[in-house]
Amino acid sequence: MHNNVLILDFGSQYTQLIARRVRELNIYSEIKPYNNPPKDLSNYQAVILSGSPYSVRAEDAPHPDLSEIKGKKPLLGICYGAQYLAQFNGGNVAPSATREYGRANLSYVRENETFLEGLGEGSQVWMSHSDTIKELPQGANRLASTHDVEFAAFHLEGEQTYGIQFHPEVYHTTDGKKLLENFLVKIAGLKQDWTPDAFIETTVAELKEKIGDDKVILGLSGGVDSSVAAMLLHKAIGKHLHCIFVNNGLLRKNEFESVLDQYQHMGLNVKGVDASARFLDALKGESEPEKKRKIIGRVFIEVFDDEAHKVENAKWLAQGTIYPDRIESVSASGGPSAVIKSHHNVGGLPDYMQLKIVEPLHLLFKDEVRRVGKNLGMDPAILGRHPFPGPGLGIRILGDITAEKVSILQEVDAIFIDGLKKWGLYDKVWQAGAMLLPVNSVGVMGDERTYEKCVTLRAVESTDGMTADWVNLPYEFLQKTSNDIINKVKGVNRVVYDISSKPPATIEWE
Numbered sequence: 379m380h381n382n383v384l385i386l387d388f389g390s391q392y393t394q395l396i397a398r399r400v401r402e403l404n405i406y407s408e409i410k411p412y413n414n415p416p417k418d419l420s421n422y423q424a425v426i427l428s429g430s431p432y433s434v435r436a437e438d439a440p441h442p443d444l445s446e447i448k449g450k451k452p453l454l455g456i457c458y459g460a461q462y463l464a465q466f467n468g469g470n471v472a473p474s475a476t477r478e479y480g481r482a483n484l485s486y487v488r489e490n491e492t493f494l495e496g497l498g499e500g501s502q503v504w505m506s507h508s509d510t511i512k513e514l515p516q517g518a519n520r521l522a523s524t525h526d527v528e529f530a531a532f533h534l535e536g537e538q539t540y541g542i543q544f545h546p547e548v549y550h551t552t553d554g555k556k557l558l559e560n561f562l563v564k565i566a567g568l569k570q571d572w573t574p575d576a577f578i579e580t581t582v583a584e585l586k587e588k589i590g591d592d593k594v595i596l597g598l599s600g601g602v603d604s605s606v607a608a609m610l611l612h613k614a615i616g617k618h619l620h621c622i623f624v625n626n627g628l629l630r631k632n633e634f635e636s637v638l639d640q641y642q643h644m645g646l647n648v649k650g651v652d653a654s655a656r657f658l659d660a661l662k663g664e665s666e667p668e669k670k671r672k673i674i675g676r677v678f679i680e681v682f683d684d685e686a687h688k689v690e691n692a693k694w695l696a697q698g699t700i701y702p703d704r705i706e707s708v709s710a711s712g713g714p715s716a717v718i719k720s721h722h723n724v725g726g727l728p729d730y731m732q733l734k735i736v737e738p739l740h741l742l743f744k745d746e747v748r749r750v751g752k753n754l755g756m757d758p759a760i761l762g763r764h765p766f767p768g769p770g771l772g773i774r775i776l777g778d779i780t781a782e783k784v785s786i787l788q789e790v791d792a793i794f795i796d797g798l799k800k801w802g803l804y805d806k807v808w809q810a811g812a813m814l815l816p817v818n819s820v821g822v823m824g825d826e827r828t829y830e831k832c833v834t835l836r837a838v839e840s841t842d843g844m845t846a847d848w849v850n851l852p853y854e855f856l857q858k859t860s861n862d863i864i865n866k867v868k869g870v871n872r873v874v875y876d877i878s879s880k881p882p883a884t885i886e887w888e
């Protein structure tokens with residue numbers, strides 16, 4: 379049994395990042411909603427309270443009873459978590475004079491504190507709050523301040539309880555990982571033994587136990603996640619795994635054939651199902667993004683259901699769903715955060731379907747999935763593939779979808795992606811693709827007026843898709859690509875490049 383950290387989610391957009399940073403320390407962690415915490419706390423060696431969109435002063439804000447945790451287990455409150463710890467113990471939280479969002483620097487750091495080892499005066503921290511702790515509870519000591527925040531970190535005497543107003547989980551808190559390590563390893567004494575190999579071992583054992591002699595249908599997409607999920611299941615149940623690769627008519631150019639070919643070499647049992655007409659039919663005339671996503675999700679399920687009926691004793695539907703797919707569709711833990719997009723594979727199954735869902739990667743982030751794949755000995759060409767959304771070009775064609783638009787976008791996308799490969803840029807980019815915009819613009823070609831479609835190219839850097847920045851692609855490359863697209867793809871007379879980061883934009887346009 380590995381050490382386990384419980385993260386109680388109060389609805390912060392950063393909650394999964396806390397889990398991620400903890401796991402980067404090779405310590406396992408689980409997120410649970412604050413309003414439905416685990417009954418048995420004995421498996422957890424430390425607890426972290428997340429931030430929250432609520433103000434602790436609001437009546438309907440999360441105010442859980444911490445008496446089974448506080449003083450009994452090492453406890454760290456982050457932002458709202460810290461404010462709540464202060465309030466819960468008799469301190470005072472009030473609105474601060476200005477909303478504080480962004481960088482700050484520690485201006486006071488108490489010396490000789492294990493908790494802050496390696497964080498010095500001036501250390502950069504990331505703030506995101508509008509309330510502030512005005513008064514610490516009795517028996518609490520200030521450990522750090524910033525220019526605007528007196529109680530940036532505190533400790534409750536006689537307990538392993540700490541609070542910090544800043545966010546150690548975000549990249550911009552320079553020594554955030556160090557601070558979490560101080561808390562979890564030096565103070566709570568946790569072992570750092572949660573590695574990709576350990577994950578593979580426990581997951582394969584759990585899958586064997588859970589699935590037994592049943593058969594499993596797996597949606598295989600050619601992407602990293604479902605390929606790694608397939609390999610894990612293959613290790614666990616061998617030929618009882620039936621992989622289905624669906625052509626939804628929204629794949630990249632030649633992708634259906636080339637991916638099927640690639641899987642021939644992996645020893646998996648894979649069937650290609652061409653359902654393009656079914657998807658395009660169902661999507662006809664629909665242009666509202668969320669409705670398009672829901673339709674695609676539904677047809678996927680229908681196709682899987684049909685295929686499942688052809689396999690005797692098929693009891694499970696496996697998917698390559700990973701953590702970030704879930705967080706933006708529903709809150710990570712069932713807790714209170716906002717829905718951004720409905721990812722096609724997160725809606726759950728309709729009642730008529732008898733299959734149970736198995737998602738061996740549902741708690742991992744993309745780079746963790748890649749590390750697991752590497753330790754499974756998988757082909758780097760599969761592991762290095764850019765992510766591609768399940769709804770495919772369906773969410774990159776803005777507005778309604780027609781076969782003609784799909785084929786235009788396939789050509790554009792192929793020129794862009796092949797170009798990135800040729801120029802040695804593919805591996806420097808986390809994800810790239812093209813969008814077909816629902817606008818025509820006027821151009822001139824061969825002395826004639828044109829009135830044709832506009833496409834936008836998008837290339838982003840990211841580690842997990844949760845935040846992303848646009849990539850500074852060389853002008854010469856953009857110039858050549860734009861020329862190629864306009865000259866070769868009929869119906870397109872304008873190419874633009876997307877220079878928006880996430881947030882505030884998202885990676886896909888719908």
Ligand SMILES: Nc1ncnc2c1ncn2[C@@H]1O[C@H](COP(=O)(O)OP(=O)(O)OP(=O)(O)O)[C@@H](O)[C@H]1O
Pocket residue numbers: 596597598599600601602603604605622623624625626696697698699700703723763764765766767768769
């Ligand atoms: N064309 C498809 N055929 C069968 N299953 C699919 C298809 N597209 C998506 N899926 C299912 O939906 C899941 C989520 O898709 P998603 O794109 O997030 O992951 P992926 O394709 O496995 O990896 P990547 O994010 O690297 O593209 C997949 O893991 C897979 O189970």
Ligand SMILES: O=c1[nH]c(=O)c2[nH+]cn([C@@H]3O[C@H](COP(=O)(O)O)[C@@H](O)[C@H]3O)c2[nH]1
Pocket residue numbers: 671703706719720721722723765766767768769809843844880883884885886887888
């Ligand atoms: O399988 C998927 N089904 C979906 O419905 C879906 N929507 C977005 N994505 C991918 O998720 C990452 C983040 O995308 P956004 O910034 O657009 O939310 C990016 O990598 C997107 O390509 C999806 N993947």
Ligand SMILES: NC(=O)CC[C@H](N)C(=O)O
Pocket residue numbers: 390428429430431432433434456457458459506507508509510
């Ligand atoms: N990020 C947070 O946890 C914010 C906490 C609280 N909502 C505030 O504004 O202060």
Ligand SMILES: [Mg+2]
Pocket residue numbers: 599601602765766767768
């Ligand atoms: Mg994919």
